[in-house]
Amino acid sequence: MMAGRRSGGTLHTPMTDDASTERISPTAYATGHMWYRLGMSHPVLSTAQGKRLDAAFGLVTGALKRIGGASFDALMIARHKGIDARLARAIDEGRVSQVIEVAAGLSPRGINFARRYGDRILYLETDLPAMAATKRRLLAQAGLLNEHHRVVELDALADRGPHSLAQIAKTLDPKLGTAIISEGLMSYLDSDTAQDVWRRFARTLKKFPHGLYLADSYTSRDNRGSGAKLFGAVLGRFVKGRIHVHFGSAAEAIQTLRGAGFRSVAMLEPRELPETREIAQVKGAGRVRILEALT
Numbered sequence: 493m494m495a496g497r498r499s500g501g502t503l504h505t506p507m508t509d510d511a512s513t514e515r516i517s518p519t520a521y522a523t524g525h526m527w528y529r530l531g532m533s534h535p536v537l538s539t540a541q542g543k544r545l546d547a548a549f550g551l552v553t554g555a556l557k558r559i560g561g562a563s564f565d566a567l568m569i570a571r572h573k574g575i576d577a578r579l580a581r582a583i584d585e586g587r588v589s590q591v592i593e594v595a596a597g598l599s600p601r602g603i604n605f606a607r608r609y610g611d612r613i614l615y616l617e618t619d620l621p622a623m624a625a626t627k628r629r630l631l632a633q634a635g636l637l638n639e640h641h642r643v644v645e646l647d648a649l650a651d652r653g654p655h656s657l658a659q660i661a662k663t664l665d666p667k668l669g670t671a672i673i674s675e676g677l678m679s680y681l682d683s684d685t686a687q688d689v690w691r692r693f694a695r696t697l698k699k700f701p702h703g704l705y706l707a708d709s710y711t712s713r714d715n716r717g718s719g720a721k722l723f724g725a726v727l728g729r730f731v732k733g734r735i736h737v738h739f740g741s742a743a744e745a746i747q748t749l750r751g752a753g754f755r756s757v758a759m760l761e762p763r764e765l766p767e768t769r770e771i772a773q774v775k776g777a778g779r780v781r782i783l784e785a786l787t
């Protein structure tokens with residue numbers, strides 16, 4: 493671990509771009525509405541702010557699509573459905589019955605999995621305190637929370653303290669297989685910070701009989717065009733930080749995640765999975781991979 497820095501009683505690893513990742517949070521409103529617009533979510537997660545932001549991003553991604561032909565919606569559908577498919581498979585096969593979704597934002601996955609699996613799983617949606625409070629309020633308003641589906645404060649960068657992964661993991665049953673999901677978070681973190689987060693995830697998952705980590709992941713080999721770079725630059729400007737593509741290739745990703753403590757790692761392409769095979773035919777979907785790592 494790198495030398496830490498204290499903020500609000502929590503030990504944080506330093507980031508080179510910005511001291512706090514709270515600046516990223518508004519993007520969760522945009523994707524919150526986007527999942528709804530794409531027919532994958534519940535109306536309660538579509539906010540006025542999200543609608544405005546999604547429309548603004550749509551102007552940029554629409555222009556890029558007209559120039560290069562790649563669809564940002566296709567990438568988002570592929571990543572979300574891909575993660576869903578691998579998580580459902582692990583639950584159906586009996587390997588996982590506890591889920592910690594890190595940086596859940598206004599994603600519908602918690603609602604969808606709680607609906608599908610009921611009391612057969614425990615689903616913890618987590619995010620930084622302000623976003624967690626918003627999610628909890630919206631879900632409670634719609635009567636969607638219960639003891640198997642909860643919202644908890646978690647800072648992915650915290651090594652210890654009440655909002656750390658270590659602390660949240662202690663509340664789970666150590667005898668049950670557990671998954672950690674992160675969607676749309678890692679690209680906002682610089683390389684050193686991301687490696688610390690992956691090591692923290694692996695360390696935590698090793699405490700359970702089965703550990704599964706799922707995330708969207710990107711390689712520069714899959715994102716060569718100027719369109720991808722331009723979109724990254726626009727998004728970076730919006731969140732006042734850089735967007736990071738952590739890996740040159742899938743092989744490099746596998747090596748890095750193994751180095752972080754995972755036993756087996758795959759970088760799945762949307763065209764490889766039955767659930768995303770159709771969307772994979774749309775240009776743009778091939779820019780994302782589903783990172784699946786086991787402990």
Ligand SMILES: C[S@@+](CC[C@H](N)C(=O)[O-])C[C@H]1O[C@@H](n2cnc3c(N)ncnc32)[C@H](O)[C@@H]1O
Nearest residue numbers: 513517519520523595596597599647648675676
């Ligand atoms: C792009 S949004 C993704 C939200 C959701 N996963 C989705 O795909 O719709 C990024 C999320 O990361 C959260 N976030 C930022 N920094 C974080 C941190 N240090 N720990 C946990 N979550 C964080 C933000 O609050 C926001 O909800």
